Amino acid sequence: MKKSLKSSLFFMLLFLFPYGLYAQISTFRIKVKSGLESTPPYLVKYYNSKDWEKFYAEIQQFNYNANFEYTIRVKKTQTAHKSIYSLAKIISKSKTKNAEIAIWDVAENYVNNPTSGKLNCLQVKSTKKNKWEYISNPILGFDYQEQYRYRIKVKQTKARDTDSMQYELLDIISKEKVTGLPSVASFLARFRWNLLQLNGKDVSNNKANIGFDAKNGTIAGSTGCNNFWGNFSVKGNLISFPHLASTMKSCNGANIENDFFAVVEQKQLQFDIAEQTLNFYIDGKLVMIFGLERE
Numbered sequence: 001m002k003k004s005l006k007s008s009l010f011f012m013l014l015f016l017f018p019y020g021l022y023a024q025i026s027t028f029r030i031k032v033k034s035g036l037e038s039t040p041p042y043l044v045k046y047y048n049s050k051d052w053e054k055f056y057a058e059i060q061q062f063n064y065n066a067n068f069e070y071t072i073r074v075k076k077t078q079t080a081h082k083s084i085y086s087l088a089k090i091i092s093k094s095k096t097k098n099a100e101i102a103i104w105d106v107a108e109n110y111v112n113n114p115t116s117g118k119l120n121c122l123q124v125k126s127t128k129k130n131k132w133e134y135i136s137n138p139i140l141g142f143d144y145q146e147q148y149r150y151r152i153k154v155k156q157t158k159a160r161d162t163d164s165m166q167y168e169l170l171d172i173i174s175k176e177k178v179t180g181l182p183s184v185a186s187f188l189a190r191f192r193w194n195l196l197q198l199n200g201k202d203v204s205n206n207k208a209n210i211g212f213d214a215k216n217g218t219i220a221g222s223t224g225c226n227n228f229w230g231n232f233s234v235k236g237n238l239i240s241f242p243h244l245a246s247t248m249k250s251c252n253g254a255n256i257e258n259d260f261f262a263v264v265e266q267k268q269l270q271f272d273i274a275e276q277t278l279n280f281y282i283d284g285k286l287v288m289i290f291g292l293e294r295e
Helices: 002-022 183-188 257-264
Strands: 024-032 042-046 053-055 068-078 083-095 099-106 119-126 133-135 148-158 165-177 192-198 209-213 218-222 227-231 233-235 238-240 269-274 277-282 285-293
Touching (some): 209 285
Antiparallel strands (some): 024 042, 024 068, 042 053, 068 083, 099 119, 192 209, 192 285, 209 218, 233 238, 277 285
């Protein structure tokens, strides 16, 4: 009987030995972000992480509550076939105060900031409101690119003892390329621009001007004699006017038309907007100054 029992135990050990050999257990520590509507995935930071990362596996015995941010220790059991994660310990659990989760559409261009005058406001529209609103505060973790329409999940936190809001990206739900021009083109399209100076000379009496249509990427204007029209393209600090055309009437007396077209028909011009002027440069030399005409 004893011999039979010993034999049975021996064979059981032989049977269990491979599983014990391949089942490896380890632990690691992570921070888990609050505000997630469903899990997994969790948004986590490891001890050496700067950014939140997605953690797609289920953490067994972890009862996540979106109102809290956690620091937990996770046990990982690695078998020959899969990894199993379970909660080992909740190290800390802190409630997020004055926070709200929102889904936003983000428009494809910056808009003018009425306070600073710079093009650094984002246009956002929540799923709860059917109108665009402007925000100038940055969205932490959001690497925004113009000419893309986004739908994002954002955590809005009201700072203590103040009315200011802090925004933090939770997830990019979608990102789609939008055909269009950068936001500076929208700013140019808000005004008609009158030519003040050409090649260092005052030409304001000639009444040359240019107008921009950002939606269609076109221009129209006058040299002070003939009308012209065509396309325009903006990339960084470069602007170009391909495919220009004009009326062909004869211009009596002194006019600036030839010099005007010699500049705007350049393959590329550098430009900037300073105060209320639009300035064109060739190889760093200022060649045209336009002043904006307010409606």
